[in-house]
Amino acid sequence: MLYMNNGITYVRKDTKILFDPHKSVSEGIVCISHAHSDHAVPHKTKMLMTRQTLQISGIDGEVIEYNKKVQIGDDFITSYNAGHVLGSSQFMLDSGIVYTGDIRVEDSILFPGADILHADILIIESTFGLNHFEFPKHEEVCHEIAAWAKKNMDAGRIILMGGYSFGKAQELTKILSEVCDVVLVHPKIAAINKIYEKNGVKLGKYLSFDSDEAKEIMRDNFVAIVPTHMLNRKFVDAIEAQFSYPVVTGIATGWAKMYSFRNRGVDRAFQLSDHADFNQLIEYVEQSNPREVYTVHGYAKEFARQLRRRGFKAKPLSESTQRKLTDW
Ligand SMILES: [Zn+2]
Structure with a gap:
């Protein structure tokens, strides 16, 4: 039996497995796909979670290594690369269920793309499951951000780039550290960058804002990465008042395909996503070739409809349609 109510629950005989429950549970075995909150x-x-998810989340769980089978009750589970953020994992049960968690199919500047897993029952994320979401190639967006930053550095401006602290900010550190000598990052981002590096992911040269060396660098115009929520008019005005250089701002998110973020005082929005776009989600399902598909998150209804048009038996799973049950 498979249903959605506080994450995705799978029950088979005496075995109960919960994928990414967002409220604390006290029974069953929980599989955490990645460390986004x-x-x-x-x-x-x-x-169960990967070593990297454990390090970033600080949650005291058991480690499941990539590509190694672990017994859970009557079933076996394996964790596979999801290509989304450091430590992100898809889970596959020997009984034929695959839960993708958040996935990026394309290779990124930091990681290889998600493994495409053959499933009998596929539970796939559909954050960008609307056919409007067709992103440019990852490599192209990285070049676009680097060129924009370089142009503004050369013009003597301060560059403030906003991105999600875990995942996007590390990609931005890598991209922007190739444009300037040292990129400055929010302390929260610096802490996560360190975990990436500990796991062998090279990000280039960066410094936390609060270091003495960073204060030296801020005497001149500089490049800085801040958590997305900090990037607003008030913050930009404060930076401009504190330093004697003009400020330009950018944001990196898949939602840039839909929103300009100009109302928040953002000058450029780049379509840098750590999720699969619509076509990549379709590609995943086609290659996985499941008997049944369940879509979760974002445009779940729309994506399921598109899959049905392509001949798949597909349904959205959502909290609002709780306990859509399937038995087989
Ligand atoms: Zn995520």
């Missing part, structure tokens, strides 16, 4: 919360029961 809407997926990783602590539970009072056995929790």
Whole structure:
């Protein structure tokens, strides 16, 4: 039995597995796909996650290594690369269920893309499951950000780039550290950057804002990365008042395909996404070739409809349609 109610629950005989429950649970076995806060919360029961997810989330669970089978009750589970953020994992049960968690199919500047897994029952994320979401190639967006930053550095401006602290900010560190001598990052981002580096992911030269060396660099115009929520008119005005250089701002998100973010005082919005776009989601399902597909998050209804048009047996799973049950 498979249903969605506080994450995705799978029950088979005496085995209960919960994928990414967002409220604390005290029974069953929890599989955490990655350390973004809407997926990783602590539970009072056995929790499985990759070593990197454990390091970033700080949750005290058990490590499941990539590509190694672990027994859970009557079933076996394997974790596979999801290409989304450091440590992100898809889970595959020997009984034929695949839960993708958040995935990026394309290779990124930091990681190879998600492994495409053959499933009998596929539970796939559909954050950008609307056919409007066709992103440019990842490499092209990285070049676009680098060229924009370089042009503005050469013109004597301060560059403030906003991105999600975990995932996007590390990609931005890599991109922007190739444009300037040292990129400055928010302390929260610096802490996550360190975990990336500890795991062998090279990000280039960066410094936390609060270091003495960073203060030296800020005597001149500089490049800085801040968490997305900090990037607003008030913050930009404060930076401009504190330093004697004009400021330009950019944001990196898949939602840039839909929104300009100009109302927040953002000059450029770049379509840098750590999720698969619509065509990549379709490509995943076609290659996985499941008997049944369940879509979760974002445009779940729309994506399921598109899959049905292509001949798949597909349904959205959502909290609002709780307990859509399937038995087989
Ligand atoms: Zn995520």
